Amino acid sequence: MFLVGSLVLCGLLAQSTAQLAGLPLPLGQGLPLTLDQGLPLPLNQGLPLPLGQGLPLAVSPALPSNPTDLLAGKFTDALSGGLLSGGLLGILENIPLLDVLKSGGGNSNGLVGGLLGKLTSSLPLLNNILDIKITDPQLLELGLVQSPDGHRPYVTIPLGLKLKVNMPVVGSLLELAVKLNITAEVLAVKDNQGRIHLVLGDCTHSPGSLNITLLNGVTPVQNFLDNLTGILTKVLPELIQGKVCPLVNGILSGLDVTLVHDIADLLIHGLQFVIKI
Secondary structure, eight states: OHHHHHHHHHHHHHHHHHHHHTOOOOTTOOOOOOTTOOOOOOTTOOOOOOTTOOOOOOOOOOOOOOHHHHHHHHHHHHHHHHHHHTTHHHHHHTOOHHHHHHTTTTOTTSHHHHHHHHHHHHOGGGGGOOEEEEEEEEEOOOEEEEOTTSSOEEEEEEEEEEEEEEETTTTEEEEEEEEEEEEEEEEEEEOTTSOEEEEEEEEEEOTTOOEEEEEEOOOSOHHHHHHHHHHHHHHHHHHHHHHHHHHHHHHHHTSOHHHHHHHHHHHHTTOOOSOOO
């Protein structure tokens, strides 16, 4: 009996020594499992992670922005900010439109005077306009396109305003909405010292961009309203253009030197920096 017990004890000791030494055990031999020891897991299956804990997901790095794409936005932002800080809205609001319309009324050779002469001969109501006031001037989002050769950008400056026409004889206050685009060509030039500048090229109102609509009020003489709209179509674009273009020229001369250099360098080499949509 003692011999059997000794053999069993020796067998257990030999088995434990083999495991500690890393030696393989004979097939079918191993330590008995206790309650806190689980069965071996199948291949490729690990223990479940605690709730809310997992491997971090790989995040793809954002693609870097093209520097030339950013130039167009910086350029239009600088122009827009310059127009606003330069008092564009106040300049538009203070255009003496009525004085311009009535100036030279007896001069049939002038464009405005000639038109007014024809209208007043048939429609005396025009002489009874007490006031035309410009209100609510707005600078909308600037547009930017580039010439096919890449040497010249064209800035579209969309403007909006309202006209309030006071006509006591008619008995109503007409309110007109006006929209007009001014297009400014920008050129890159070098002075005698080799310094690069951005200067204003052609600057004019975009043909066909003027839109005049009646917001409220009813006039008993539709022909009068049509003729008034015709006069404004002839006069307003030139007036607004004369106020906006000099302001743009001044803004170009005061732009950030780095921005001017970056844009001018692309223009001189005919490279596109305006995003085409």
